[in-house]
Amino acid sequence: MLQDWVVMPTCLPQVLRRCHTCASERFRAAGKFRVNAHHKLIDVWLLVLCTGCGETAKLTVLERVRVRTVRPELLDRLHANDLGLTAELLQDPDLQRRNRIALDWEGAWRLDTGGSDHLDREVIDISVRFAARIPVRPVRLIADGCGLSRAEVERLIDGGRLVSTARLSGKLSGDFGFTLKR
Numbered sequence: 628m629l630q631d632w633v634v635m636p637t638c639l640p641q642v643l644r645r646c647h648t649c650a651s652e653r654f655r656a657a658g659k660f661r662v663n664a665h666h667k668l669i670d671v672w673l674l675v676l677c678t679g680c681g682e683t684a685k686l687t688v689l690e691r692v693r694v695r696t697v698r699p700e701l702l703d704r705l706h707a708n709d710l711g712l713t714a715e716l717l718q719d720p721d722l723q724r725r726n727r728i729a730l731d732w733e734g735a736w737r738l739d740t741g742g743s744d745h746l747d748r749e750v751i752d753i754s755v756r757f758a759a760r761i762p763v764r765p766v767r768l769i770a771d772g773c774g775l776s777r778a779e780v781e782r783l784i785d786g787g788r789l790v791s792t793a794r795l796s797g798k799l800s801g802d803f804g805f806t807l808k809r
Contacts (some may be wrong), residue, residue, distance in 0.1 A: 629752045629754055630751065630752065630753050630754070631741065631756060632740050632753055632754070632756070633692060633700040633739045634737075634758065634759075635737060635739060635758040636732075636759045637735055637736060639656045639710075639713065639717065639735065640717065640735045640744070641653045641678070641735070642654040642717070642728050642731075643729040643731050644657060644675075644726070644728045644729075646680065646682055647682070647684075648680060648682040649679040649680040651679030652679060653677070653731065654676060654678065655675065656673065656674075656713050656717060657675060659674045659708050660674065660706075661685060661704045662706060664694065665692055668691050668692065669689060669692055669697060670690055670691065670692075671688040671689040671705055673685070673713060673722075673780075674686075674689060687725055687726055700772075718760050732762065733786065736761045739806070749808070749809050750806065750808050751773075752804070752806050753805055753806075753807070754802070754804045755770070755805070756802045757800060760801075762798040762800045763798060763799065763800070764798050765799055765803065766784075769795075769807075783807065789805060790806050791804060791805035793805075
């Protein structure tokens, strides 16, 4: 029987970017937007706060865009400082590249296994789904979900008792599945 695990965010990730004031490298998203209109053009920034000194930095969301091309519901969400929109925008690869930032998900996610009643079976089929693009090592997920050490998981992989179509070394942020034979 196939078990479903879900990797879900618990809070917004930290933004990795150098602070110009104190040289700290971590910012936290405040969930606030700055919207500035210039006649028919609009600029939008996502505001982030330095964890070291509290200085505010702006991440460019829209730059010199005609107001009429922006969907009204997006404008409403920007004006309302929608936290869900903040989470969506932080995960946008274009925004990350444009602003030269990376995300640190450490402590900002959890694994929902749906209980541990399936762990005593001889063969376990697990499907892991990501609710957001959170880069996590599959070995860590499997160890946390099955109550094993990472070294034990590595031994199971080497012994052929833990198999997956996905590469289990490195980090993944997309859905995958695996089978564990005890």
